Amino acid sequence: xxxxxxxxxxxxxxxxxxxxxxxxxxxxxxxxxxxxxxxxxxxxxxxxxxxxxxxxxxxxxxxxxxxxxxxxxxxxxxxxxxxxxxxxxxxxxxxxxxxxxxxxxxxxxxxxxxxxxxxxxxxxxxxxxxxxxxxxxxxxxxxxxxxxxxxxxxxxxxxxxxxxxxxxxxxxxxxxxxxxxxxxxxxxxxxxxxxxxxxxxxxxxxxxxxxxxxxxxxxxxxxxx
Amino acid sequence: xxxxxxxxxxxxxxxxxxxxxxxxxxxxxxxxxxxxxxxxxxxxxxxxxxxxxxxxxxxxxxxxxxxxxxxxxxxxxxxxxxxxxxxxxxxxxxxxxxxxxxxxxxxxxxxxxxxxxxxxxxxxxxxxxxxxxxxxxxxxxxxxxxxxxxxxxxxxxxxxxxxxxxxxxxxxxxxx
Numbered sequence: 001x002x003x004x005x006x007x008x009x010x011x012x013x014x015x016x017x018x019x020x021x022x023x024x025x026x027x028x029x030x031x032x033x034x035x036x037x038x039x040x041x042x043x044x045x046x047x048x049x050x051x052x053x054x055x056x057x058x059x060x061x062x063x064x065x066x067x068x069x070x071x072x073x074x075x076x077x078x079x080x081x082x083x084x085x086x087x088x089x090x091x092x093x094x095x096x097x098x099x100x101x102x103x104x105x106x107x108x109x110x111x112x113x114x115x116x117x118x119x120x121x122x123x124x125x126x127x128x129x130x131x132x133x134x135x136x137x138x139x140x141x142x143x144x145x146x147x148x149x150x151x152x153x154x155x156x157x158x159x160x161x162x163x164x165x166x167x168x169x170x171x172x173x174x175x176x177x178x179x180x181x182x183x184x185x186x187x188x189x190x191x192x193x194x195x196x197x198x199x200x201x202x203x204x205x206x207x208x209x210x211x212x213x214x215x216x217x218x219x220x221x222x223x224x225x
Numbered sequence: 226x227x228x229x230x231x232x233x234x235x236x237x238x239x240x241x242x243x244x245x246x247x248x249x250x251x252x253x254x255x256x257x258x259x260x261x262x263x264x265x266x267x268x269x270x271x272x273x274x275x276x277x278x279x280x281x282x283x284x285x286x287x288x289x290x291x292x293x294x295x296x297x298x299x300x301x302x303x304x305x306x307x308x309x310x311x312x313x314x315x316x317x318x319x320x321x322x323x324x325x326x327x328x329x330x331x332x333x334x335x336x337x338x339x340x341x342x343x344x345x346x347x348x349x350x351x352x353x354x355x356x357x358x359x360x361x362x363x364x365x366x367x368x369x370x371x372x373x374x375x376x377x378x379x380x381x382x383x384x385x386x387x388x389x390x391x392x393x394x395x396x397x398x399x400x401x
Contacts, residue, residue: 005233006341013235015339018270019390021398026366028345028399029322033283033332036291038298076226087242097239099277113243149237151244157283157332158401162343164234181341182232190231213228 006181013177014138030158037156045083050116052088052128056109062091062129064205067193070122071152073159075216078122085151086114086126093132093146102134127205133172145172145179152212159214166192167208233342238277240336241302245279249300252282252313259287259314263348263376263384266307267335270391274307278337280388282311282348284330289317299331315350321361328356328363335388344398348386351375366397373397 008020028034053060071079089095089112092104096111110129118124131146147164154160166179173179173188182188190213199207236244253260263282267275279302286295301309311331319327331348349357357363363371373396376384389396 004230008341008344010341013339013341015235016341017339018273019275019337019339020341021344021395022270022391023395023398025398025400028347028362028401030401031322031327031362032291032319033285033327033330034401036297037283038296072228074228074230076228085243087239087244095239095242097242099238111242115243149234149239151236157334160281160334160343161231161233162236162336163231164237178235178341181234187229187232190229191234213230215230 004182004184004187006183010177010181013181034157037159038153039081039155045115045117050114050124050126052110052112052114052126054127055111058109060090060110060129061107062110062132064127065130066125066127066199066201066205066207067148067165067210068123068125068199068207069193069210069212071118071124071154071212071214072122073154073214073216078118078120079154079159079214080118080120080122082118082122082153082155084116084118084124086128086148088112088128088148089131089134089146091129091132093134095134104132104134130167130206133170138177142175143172145170145176150212152214154214161212161214163212164191165210168192168195235338235341236279236336238338240277240279244300245302246300249302250309250311252284252296252299252311255312257314260312261315261382261384262310262312263331263386264308264310265376265385265387267303267309267337267388268307268390268392269339272392275303275337275390276305276307278303278307278309278335280309280311281334281336282313282331283334284313284332285316285319287314287317289319289329318356323361325361326356326359328353328360330360330362333388335390340390344390345401346388346396346398347374348376349374350384351377370397 193210299311376386
């Protein structure tokens, strides 16, 4: 692992206490299983899966936003035809999930689930609503900053990434142990989308851009035999 | 051009909104000749099972190949009792980097609330003792911990592989 990712053992995030492994990780040389990965070129993802606002009889409540960007690897290459899955709270900060008991309203026209495939240049684009912040039990008066969960595959097992996208200028960053678990300030900034007037659609919705950078695919360590 | 990578964040408790697929656990369709089921619980350091974890697997086909359109990928959210299950075929052996053979194995990613990054392990098969002895990755694992990487045949076609995040029997996790 590189030093960019959060440490597994991070006591400020209390759920790590009994879940973060305690023993040293064993190095795994990259063989065929690591340099390959699932490909979803024929996956049944439709264009409608990338619009979270219009799949019910009424439009979702909240601030309509466009979230778009590119998936790249650390060698600067685009990652085309890769599946992105997202999930998020509604505008009131409530997830449509049975374990979310935050007393904020559910929106019958919003389920918070989205999927899309990147195009040939690694681009993706979602239409959704800005999620609300929500309280959680980690510490007194703990609130999660507004965020959208992202899951990405890349092209190799080593590239698999699950992360969260945040919004600029959120006042809740300073007290959030999940955001702050990333040790490097510049790395934390890479989880924050940029507002862009150029992506904003007049009379309609605000545009945010967020590029995601996966590990490089690295050289093939040996020829397939 | 070199770019800085995007950090990992926890999958959190709400992965059920989108990640479980109806066919997620089925690397091969149920009833496929030679299909096996790998089942187990994900368990934390307090002995509690994880009802909110997700287990993913990636593997070669029965001939040890990745290039013949084999899906190779499995995904199972854990249930209220912490169980995941994957329906697949036992992969073939693979050439190892640096020579030799890797024994049949699946790469495994575990995600959950409380894990700020995925943890990675491998499922090997206890009934491949000869191949396991020659496996260069297992050879790097302390001998008294290798058992944590072995799926055990419980009945024909059924393997058991528990994942212990902490404790005396903590599963071996790898730095990929």
